Amino acid sequence: MLTRRATLAATLLPLAAQAQEGYPSRPVTLIVPFAPGGATDMIGRMVAEALTPRLGKPVVVENRPGAAANIGVAALARAAPDGHTIGIVSLTTLGLNPWLYKDRLPFNPERDFAPISNGAITPNVLVINPRKIPATNLAELVAWLKAHPGQANYGSSGAGTAIHVAMEIFLAAAGLTATHVPYRGSGPMMTDLIGGQIDLAVDGAAVAWPHVQGGSVRAIATTGAERAFFAPDLPTLAETYPNAIIAPWHGFAAPANTPTPIVERLSRDIQAVLADPTIITRMRTQVMIPAPMSPTTFATFITTERTRYGRVIEAAGIRVE
Known part of the structure; x- marks a missing residue:
């Protein structure tokens, strides 16, 4: 058995080396x-x-x-x-x-x-279309959603994606309801958020932050365990809802x-x-x-x-x- 294993190892090692040398x-x-x-x-x-x-x-x-x-x-x-x-x-x-x-x-x-x-x-950021939802902070957003149960539409880059789950965790923690509108990616979702076809979303800051800076969407909170390096004054969802963390x-x-x-x-x-x-x-x-x-x-x-x-x-x- 030892001889057979040694023979197999001696055969595979040169093949592995050849794979590396000829790659790619x-x-x-x-x-x-x-x-x-x-x-x-x-x-x-x-x-x-x-x-x-x-x-x-x-x-x-x-x-x-x-x-x-x-x-x-x-x-x-x-x-x-x-x-x-x-x-x-x-x-x-x-x-x-x-x-x-x-x-x-x-x-x-x-x-x-x-x-x-x-x-x-x-890092993720919860953003809204300020022309659709007149909220400037998390408390105002929660109050508006509670006053309009089930009327808001939120987007995601697809059912089951991290940003979909992040929003569902937030809604569950805050006792809110909203209608999910899945897209095939963050790009088309953000386009519709800016255009007003949807009202709010969680999205990667890499996509959302330039639009926050440009004023077409408003940032409400981030979703990490700690405040984000790029927006230290923006609170996390977890500061209000401790279980609403997704990174x-x-x-x-x-x-x-x-x-x-x-x-x-x-x-x-x-x-x-x-x-x-x-x-x-x-x-x-x-x-x-x-x-x-x-x-x-x-x-x-x-x-x-x-x-x-x-x-x-x-x-x-x-x-x-």
Whole structure:
């Protein structure tokens, strides 16, 4: 038995080395499971651009939106495990959807992926169209929603996404009702919020904050455990509703069984990109927080997040039909 194991190891090690040495042999596809224009897409394009010279081959972003990002992530799970297709996984896809969709999920979140590195944390902000809801702070917003039960429409980038869950957690904590209008991404949702087709939303600050600064939408609160670095005077929902905390993250993964040397190579390169001062500045300018991790650390982080938000979703009674 020992001889057979030794022979197998001696056979696999050169193959793994060859896989790393010959990688990449063609352009690398980066699947972004959301529509263009949202925070996830912004992170993907930023990293793809900086990763291209490190890999020596183009890194091409492919947007595959729909079904709360399950379509794109399922495509990643089915891709050839050779490192030439990687994708963005997130709190939505690997932390929330396993609880929201359960036996309807088109992939196994524990077995179908090889975590590479986390990418960035994107603070969320609760925003309103001030021409539709005349509120200037959280107390006024809650009072208005209570005075108009079920009359407000709120948007999300898809049923079951992190920003949908964030709004549902807030509504449940405050005892409010509003009608959910799902979109295929943050970009089209924000367009309709500005245009008045919907009244309020939780969205990534990377998308929402420029519109807050321009005056087309009004910021009411952020959704993290602490006040955001870009708006220290803006309260968090948790200051009023302690359980209304959600902090989205967006990381990188390959299909399961991608050779370890390739996963480690990608992780080193992505971590180097995220540690580059230019990228750090660009991310912070777009109100994102770089969060590089080793494959092992990222895998543990994903498991911890999935467990934590499972408790939150069950407590709030959130379901996706």
